[in-house]
Amino acid sequence: MRFFFLPLLALFALLLPSLGCGDDTPVLTDSGRDTGTRDSGRDTGSRDTGMSDACFPGAMCDPMVECQEGRSTCDPVGCEVSVPAAADTVCMGGTCDGSGTCVRTETAMWGASDADMFDAFGGDVAIDGSYAVIGVGSAIAGVYADAAYVFERDTGGNWRQVTGILTPSGSATGGSFGTSVDIEGDTIVIGTHGASHTSAMNAGAVYVFKRGTDGTWAETQALVASDPTAGQRFGRSVAIGDGHIAVGAYGDAGVVTDDQGLVYVFEDDGMGTETFEEVARLTVTDGRAGDGLGFSVDIDSTYVIAGAPFDNNKKGSAYLFERTAPGTWTELAAGSRLEASDGALDDGFGTHVALDGDTMAISAPFAEEGAVMNAGAVYIFERQTDMTVTQSQRLVASDPSGEALFGAIALVGDMLLVGAPKYDRVSRSEMGIAYRFQRASGSFSEAEKLYRLVPEVGDRFGAAVAASGTVALIGAPGVDRMAAEDVGAVFIFDPIMP
Template sequence: MKSISYIRISAFSVFFLLILLGISSMAVARQPEACDVRLTAGDPVEGAEFGRSVAIDGNHVAVGAGNANAGSTSGAGAVYLFHRQGQRYIREAKLVAPDATSGAEFGRAVAIQGNLVAVGSRFAEAGGLEKAGAVYLFRKHMGSWRYEAKVSSPNPADEDNFGRALALQGNVLVVTSRKEESGADDVGAAYVFLHRGNQWVFSEKLTAGDPVPKAYFGQSVALRGNLLAIGARNADPEGAGAVYLFQRTGEGWKEFAKVIPPDGAKDDNFGFTVAMLGNTMAVGARRADPGGTEDAGAAYVFAVNGHTVDHVATLTASDGQKKDQFGQSVSMAGDVIAVGANRTDIGKNAGKKADQGAIYLFRRAGNSWKQIGKLTACDGLAGDEFGYSLSAFGNKLVTGAHFADSTAGAAYVLTLKP
């Protein structure tokens, strides 16, 4: 039987009314709280981490729970699919791997496009190896979601993390393998697959032009048109991190730029997350130290025009604190950039709500970006990590709080007001 998601009336619209009236400063004691729609698994279990990954496209929302049970297989992982009906989101399917194994982390990454869903399972069995990783594809047909294919690395190795991050567009699927040892430990790689006929066919392997050990090339990925961005959170210089840009030429991809932060420092994690919309790219650096505040985090905005990449803005939280991890997640919708800070402490007695999490919203204003809001969950508790994952489509923003409800997890669908 289908289950209806839990819905609450939100203060979100009130918050944006205040913005329209000119009250745009977020340095106030009381923050707006968001509960437009709250999603949970129909079969929650402690430790499932529902909300570890999220994706939205049109009226469909996909939420990954990397440690959920798959039938009698405990901790194998699952993805829950919801469909919008009016103001409600109806749970319509629970996807699991047909060859589910405990600890596979099916749902650690998820991408959705129309009636097609790709699910990363970075510790799945592949090529006879117990934890090589794989990606599973499901397609909606006549109202039902059906398993379509399983893809894996053409050169699998245990714990390469194949399936750590995904991008899906048209007939193109990009899968990262951030711990692949291409000549050195944890250099990382990405694989391009094409849908031809009824099959997903391996097309190309991508690596950084200047690979270094422990770079984790493939930490994140974003695909827009003929532009592909791949994050390497520990790439040089000095392990600050980088994003590599590739352009499609025919059916192949060619690296044309390595993007680094203008003020990068060791272990900033620049490239931990990346998002693109039009010619704008946003990159999260969750362990950056803006103003000397340790691991407060930052996000960087770049304009990509042809092969020219220009730094446009550096975004930070107006009330950023030590170890907030602003930049854990990033997503874009129109002229708004959303940045998750999953370890933000909330309230006057912040220690009681440590790591509750928050989302910061920035709007383009000419050639700059201005903070227009800070969102927290209306029912948030310490340790929820609201803002851990983000995905935007149109005026809808989905975020995961993977440790909510005693680590069973929750997700929220928010409506962005114009």
Template sequence: MKRYDGIQALICSAVLGMTVTPLGANPAGADVEPSPAQQILSPSNEAGAVFGSHLSLSGDRVAIGAVTANTNGIEDAGAVHIFERVGSQWQHASQPIPSDPGISSNLGTVALQGTRLLAGASGQASGIGAAYIFERNPAGDWIQQRKFVPDNPTTSCVLTNGCHRFGIAVALDGDTAVVGASRENDRKGAVYVFVRDALGNWAKQQRLVANDSSTYPHFGAAVALQGDTLLIGAEFQDVSGVTYRGATYVFTRTVGTWTQRARLSAADGEARDNFGSTLALDGDTALIGSRLANLAGQNNRGAVYAFVRSAPAVWNLQARLNASDGVGEGPADHHTGDQFGLAIALRGDTAWIGKSPGNLTTPLPDRYGSVYQFVRTAGLWNEMQRFTPATGSPGDGFGASIAFDAKSLLVGAPYEGTSPGEPAERGMVYAYTLPQADLIFADDFES
């Protein structure tokens, strides 16, 4: 089993800026873990599967990725498991399997909406990659409807981890599917948009690229879609001559055509901040992760930037969110620090943000992952609570993936399995039942 390079740090058209809104104080009891917590495991309980690497929640179903699981005896083919909520418990329902699982396909990036699933396998065909659409039939079986691949697929490049990595990120909204290919065109990257017609046929609508690509921006390593708005992360984009500062691009669709509207970056960004490494979008609010951002002289503490759209092409910075207990570490490389912003989930005025320190040389108290709840009130974001699981272990990756709704919070710990007797790096997902008081949604949000 080899480490999957798409989990960005589990081992590891103007630039907008304004004064950052300060965070409020933490309430009493901020470090108390919600109870009870269901610990969801893969049915195979397989070592090295990194179950929980990706999550997508829709209604009473959640899709859970395990990007280095063995499937049908095929090493590192990856897997996706569907669990369904029955009462307050999650039960395994299905494992959709593509028609052509392959060695090191790394199936496991997921986007779930109702009875439709989009799953990416960025390692398929020696790193060309693929993505698959599944539909759930009345009997509860998930049937593959279509396989997507990039234009002009090739393995003739100097990159050791694939020439396209199509499927490294996926997003789904209604009859629109989005697939990132962050290594395409010598790591400049591209994003593909596919649409489904009234007869149920899927076809490519457009291939998107940035209008100002730098050397190796990895455009498409993260995507977020809602309606006719699409966010695309390019975490290694050079900005104002600063290497790997990172940027996020906003595209909107009008009459079937996607147009780049804006490029967002951090006004206080530095080299190798990886701004755009994670994304969340809800209405006119975008949360953008900068998992290696520095703060107060501490390297790689991580940050999340909140932008709000005031006009079709105008996004204003509303706040920079930081962990109240954050720490940095060591040189400014990708192996150290908290990496706050490694995962983001947003609904209305509530956000959950994960951190998962990526260096096993970090002192033990700082090697545990955590999740943080932020709530926006009258335009101000405040950290309301944070916690680390009581049963967690250092280095288990808790906080590497997050999904939540009006009932539940799910948090991935894909490297769980660090205790004696446990399958190493099997992975786990923690499921928490949330009190309604913990959630604040926008007035027009349907929960």
């Protein structure tokens, strides 16, 4: 477990060793040395920034409590709202801003072992337990890196990049491999929606990788639609859960005409060969040309949610499907179409979707917040006991920024992460930010802001978010490294919540 402290405060600790908590409460200490590994000149390991043994603002008395200046005891962790909040008040390794909101920076940063210009490492991220997969495939300057990277956490809690880079078998080269990724257990799925095969340009494909007993990952299957067509964009979104893979194909003609979109569902054949076969094509009865159904997708247990952000002049919508029998998927009988209660044209509702149990999160990154254009919003929906689905909340950032595109989402139990990759920390900077919302008494509220420690213009921190257990990943595909533009990076927050 690592906690971040501002370097300036660590310096004060060295200069003022005589200061201490009045009750002599033991304080954790750390050498503050860089414990990360280096690969080709890039820091690919975890970074430990150290802890102080002095009771100045921000000193830790215990991993779960904080010691504030002028107090003789250690207070419960969190922002002390009963006293004036200061910029150096600790909140689980971060600080409090003037309003009492927790603000925290990363505990580590990852980069690709073979990083190159325009890779956009971190364009998509996924994590499950001790394994994470990072996509590299954003079409910056029309260049696709066509790769994905796996990181593994050892028994000591340290993360490292697994030897070997995931790449597609020949036909998908240059097809945007890595722009969508997901992982469950020992299975990784990676979309390449620009792949062409036979005479179908940009039909798309999805690649399945499995982890062997020796710990290496190898491609085991390439999935394509049973009816591939040009411009289908199969693989624009992918999700895996409970032995099923959902694949969005937002350019598919569906049952109406061009770009209505649909979702394909693949199921483990149950023969012990770990082979997936197509079992369903999910369409909607009220679909129209240009809806883009399948632009986003998620799966949980026997339910699939899919976004259609271009529906109704980009006002957007989303649909919920259920598995009623093995191999049989249909629109939710109680009504599958979901819309924002205050939706407006060009909001892009459905650009990102997330599903966990009875709770759904759907983002509209181009929604206005008051007079703030394209600030973004996230809508929470709940499935009721009668199987109807109702909107319960509209979430926005506490500090909405114009063009922030608040909307990349990850939903895990009572925690919701939201990225705003074009948030301006200074004018027109697009440095980005992420937010953690926590649910209590049935409602989500903003709990803390997540920043990069040393942000730079164009980072796009928050373009992708993921979480598992106490670990959160924030993708920043616009990070410049080694004098190269848009190399990209992923930032780790651990622990992400109390």
